[in-house]
Amino acid sequence: MSRTSTEAACGLRRVALDGPTMGSRWTAVWHDDGAVDAMAVGRALAAAVGAVDDAMSTWKPESDLMRLNRAAVGPWHPVPASLAVVLDTALAIRRASAGAFDVGVGRLVADWGFGAHAGKADGLPAAPGGLDVATLEVDVAGARVRKLAPTALDLSGIAKGFGVDELARVLDAAGIENHLVGIDGEMRARGRKPDGAPWAIAVERPEPGVRAVHGVVALEDVAVATSGDYRHFRGEGADRISHTVDPRSSRPVRNAVASVTVLASTAMVADAAATAITVLGSDEGLAFAGRLGLDALVLLRRPDGTLEERAGGRFAAQADVAASAGEASSVGGVSSGASIRNHAT
Template sequence: MSTDSSALRRRSLSGPTMGTRYSAVFFAPGDLHEQKLAAALQAAVDRVDCQMSSWKPESDLNCLNGAATGVWVPVPAELMFVLQGSLRIGQQSQGAFDIGVGDLVGAWGFGVRPAPADDLPLGPVVPRPATTAEALELDPPLRRARKHAPLALDLSGIAKGFGVDEMARVMRQFSIPAWLVGIDGEMRAGGAKPDGTPWAVAHERPVRGVREAMGVIELEDRAVATSGNYRHYRDIGTRTISHTMDPRSGQPLENGLASVTVLADTCMEADAWATAFLVMGDVAGPRLAQVMGMDAIFVLANGTVLGRP
């Protein structure tokens, strides 16, 4: 396939996935078989959804969630990779990122069958008999996992990012020289545009009910993801409840941050770390990001911006 920049045409594709839509914008030569690319992208995100969805009863994740303790459950390679990454980031973030919050998410009305707001107690107690690292055992060589304690896993803070990485893998397989793929606000870019400029992604202002950019992030062979409390929340009485859970307190997240945006080499890493830093708050989050040498933007509830990519 020719990659002469003069022969490249801008194209776009999109399709349904994970309760939203994926998007792909790219420059490719005229001989690209667009229908094959579209089918490959759809297959990639469908595979992630079928393996990692909390909403599909038959997903591999829910098979593991529904298994009895002590029973080995087969785990496909992609799910195993995400589980391994989740446990690693959970350890590196000192528990701020924790995929074992499925019961907690459900208790606060954000699960598969959310309770009516009026029926939710202010402060449901969800017992945590063990940490996720203690309760979940992975056997990567045999692609299997088992629980040693009751545990409901939720991959909503990392699965979309991995789905974007799978789309990136497809774009590379098709030898497309310049592309930007995404699912919601999780984005990854490959190469620069034919004119040599990087891809531009809006950095959204974290204000409820408003769609407005507060800046632009330039991407070239990088990924970006944002976590915040301004899109998914519930009003219970006079209290606004964030969909992000603090696994350390067992409560919906309440701190001085409105959003965290992270740039990384993969979208899975950016996605998970955006959640971890958001949970850590406006002091510990920026401090760890600096120690780890990660590019992150922290937006406080009062609009103050900490850090720049």
């Protein structure tokens, strides 16, 4: 059940809703004149992200994704339209990133000790990591998928982003023209705040166990996602193992990338692209972002522990990132979780 809070802001009612989903919480913020039935909208939001979780979770044995993982090789299998769209997008980003982003790593993720099947991989087919170009066929129009080889699909690098897009879809359908929605480190903004300012979020400094602000990003009609090595990992120091697996080497990523923040038209694309850049590293990753017309900020960890920025698109001009903890802390709001802190007001 979602939680709802309202308060006056700029002569309008401020509505902030949130609820549990995908091991985290979804959030939604908007302002209105009181005519919107916030509780009804909240129920629709919860139902939307619940449907995504039911379709794409690796934690639910009877999710549509896990049934597809167990399905026979060869015939076409009907799937929810949403799952077909996400798989089709995932394959497109796999091609664009030359395999750096790959949803066929479910077995690898489990074998390296992460995710729902950490260390045991029960319920997953005994398939090699990564997707061969002929492993999966997706018919979006027909909402069906065909496997041409065994595969263990894991959508943890794209499903939350799609869930955020679904939150935005619900608010758009309700006629709420200006809003900010998010799940964990994925956010999507529509329009502006009542005072005409863009929505503002803070990019966290990528330090394990620390909640510190690196900079502030202004959002208007755009989605943002962050991937990093500082929230989900095993071990310590030089022995730390990242939860992000490089499908090309079948091993966890070991490079200087501490975090990647990507702006895109949809949270689904931003989510997947942030993971791809984490795997590719700064140079190849920024080139990949440039080919897709995406804006990206890469924070690299130097040997002495300090951070170095590499940026592409609008981030390169530093116009949209204020590397100022003071500015971020002056913007009140709701915490969104792992990688991005939502400072919406």
